[in-house]
Amino acid sequence: MQFDIRRLDLYRKIPKDLTQPTSTGALISVCSVLFISFLFCSELLLFINTEVISELSVEDPVQHSEKIPVFINISLYKMECQYIGLDIQDDMGRHEVGFKDNTQKFPLGANGEGCRFESFFLINKIPGNFHVSTHSSAAQPQNPDMNHRVHKLRFGMEMEEGKTVKGSFNSLEEVDKTKANPLSTHDYILRVVPTVYEDIGGTPRYPYQYTFSYRDIVQYHHGGAAVPAIWFRYDLSPITVRYKEKRKPFYTFLTTVCAIVGGTFTVAGIIDSLIFTAYEIFRKAELGKLS
Structure with a gap:
């Protein structure tokens, strides 16, 4: 007896004349x-879209380097560029006054008043500070005024264009201190958190997140004169945040x-x-x- 494979059909068809639409x-x-x-x-x-998951760990994600890149972009609206400089210090004894490498200054006004200051530099992985001041200038301004607006302060690598993730990668973006006391010294205390971002292909990037607190004080130096500055004091967290892209x-x-x-x-x-x-x-x- 010949085997009929149609017996295995689980979806038997009903003739159309036996159905009623x-x-x-x-x-x-x-x-x-x-x-x-x-x-x-x-x-x-x-x-199609990727999901970004995060986890915490205690590690140094960038073990191949003992330096962290920093980029700062800040505008001072009442100071001429000739007076402004960058000083860098840390707990290992580094003390650079008037750092000039990878530093640019752009006058904001036609008469030279106001300055946009940009700099890219490296810091050690230890507590320290960098500050924008007139300390490196050969001559001091008559009426120093360090009121400012921070456009960008970035630690580590920049996130790829189009990549968005919840975090504090540029916490000071467009922070406005233009209405403070002209004689105030601006003090930012930063907590820097190492971060790893891995895309769907497994390629890592190493941006750093940071949070900040702020205070402004008037400090008088020798002779009773106030010499304002903008300080960024940083400390590194031992906790690393790791982001990883995943797809279903x-x-x-x-x-x-x-x-x-x-x-x-x-x-x-x-x-x-x-x-x-x-x-x-x-x-x-x-x-x-x-x-």
Whole structure:
């Protein structure tokens, strides 16, 4: 006896002349297809987009270097560029007055008043400070005024364009201190947190997050004169924040799609069956054939 493979068919077909289409069934079918399409597109977007997870660890993520790059961009609206300089100090005895490498100054006004100061430099992985002041100037200004606006202060590598993650990578962005006492010394105390960001390909970047607190004081030096400055005192946290991009596995996406399609059609079939059964009972009741 020849074996008929059609016996294994789990989805046996019903002849069309034994089925009955209804307007309600058509409406439910259209709604089901639209609902499935919406859920499918939503799941597809979730699958395509990456998820960023974070974890904490106690480590030095950049073991190949003992230096941290720093970039500062700040505007001083009442000081000429010739008076402004950058000093760098740390607990290992480093003391540089008037750091000039990778430093640029741009006058803000036609008459030379006001200055935008930019600098890129390296600091050691120990507590220290850097400050914008007039200490390195050969001549001191008559009326020093260090009121300012911080456009950017970045530690470590810059995040790639288009990469966004919750964190304090530029906490001082556009901090405005232009209305403070002209004689005030501005003191920022920074807590720097090492950070690792790994993209979907596993390539790491090493930005640093930081938080800050602020105070302003008027300090008088020799001869009773006030010499204001802008201090950034930093300390490093032993905790490292590690961000990692992840994407859902393809089999998870397929499982979800199958669940959406199967679940929707199953629930829609139950709803259609209930409506059709209720309608048949109601019609029989009207004809007096309900018994």
